[in-house]
Amino acid sequence: MPAITTEPATANRWDDVQHALSGGGDGRSCQCAWFTLTNAEFDRTTVDERRELLHSEVDAAPPPGLIAYVDGEPAGWVRVGPRTAQRRIARTRMIVTGTPEPLDDESVWAITCFVVRKEHRGLGLNAELLRSAIDLARESGARVIEAYPIDTSNGTVPSNDLYHGALTTFLAAGFTETAAPKPGRAIVALELRTANV
Template sequence: MTTITTERATIERWDDVQHSLSGGGDGRSCQCIWPVVSNKDWQATTFEQRREMLHDEIEAGPAPGLVAYVDGEAAGWIRVGPRTAQTRILRTRAIAAATAEALDDDSVWAVTCFVVRREHRGKGLTTQLLRAGIDYAEKAGARLIEAYPIDTSEGTHRSNDLFHGTLSVFLDHGFRRTATLSRGRVLVVRELKGDAAIA
């Protein structure tokens, strides 16, 4: 029986972060830095610089994401954290216009990226990562989570575009659709209880 677990992306798990980001899609080249830099800065960085940026972010803490393991092997990744730390969101006009939450509100978290290695797709890792991401946000004291998934019920979508997640997965986990953004993307939100912040 396959065992799936999740852990916070700490610097001690750096090799696992790198393994989870490789193995399919744009994860390795992106290093999940796309959500935290402007488009201009993104275009100006190399793979090595992005990897160093992610390393520094994880080393500084708190963990900007979680790693999923299948039978102990790193297999997937989710970026989840305060929306204010993911500056591309704040600069995206469609999101800024659609959200009902103040852009400087640290209690609003966001899910912006999923990566699953090819050999582990179809095992429910995205679901497990989202469930763990919700728990992580709640324990950290988040009030609400936003996400910007793809509505795959209409049109066709490249697999590489699905790093945002799919609408159906979010709806299955208590998120509600609040606005249409662009290119098949929608804004979804889920309110949280907001426990005491984790150490």
């Protein structure tokens, strides 16, 4: 079995972030900017501009995500961080109407994007990335983590839509489904600490 490890996306791992994002799907062109920009901003930016935005995030702290490695090779990515820093969330009707958490609460984190290189799919990297994202959020003081996964039990799902993650992966990690705002989509949450701590 290959050795799977995860590391924070820090400045010294920038090349690894790019390798993880470039192995299939929309990662190379999106640069994980979809949830940090509004529709208009995303449409106005080029791939190079999005790459520079992500580079600035990686250079700052906390890291905007984690990298999965398979036998030392960068193989996957997950975005995790304060929900307030992912501005599209507050503009997405499905989330706004379905979340029980106040949109301005900085103690709520969100997991919004997974990317796994084609040659490493089927190894359970999303589950490993999710486990590490939970750990990072807990260590960083998050109270709750939310995510917006796809329910893959409803039939065939285009692989590019799976960047949200699969509902089964989140449920297996202890998340609870808090809303089902439309067919095939869910809002899930994991409480890390009580509100008065």
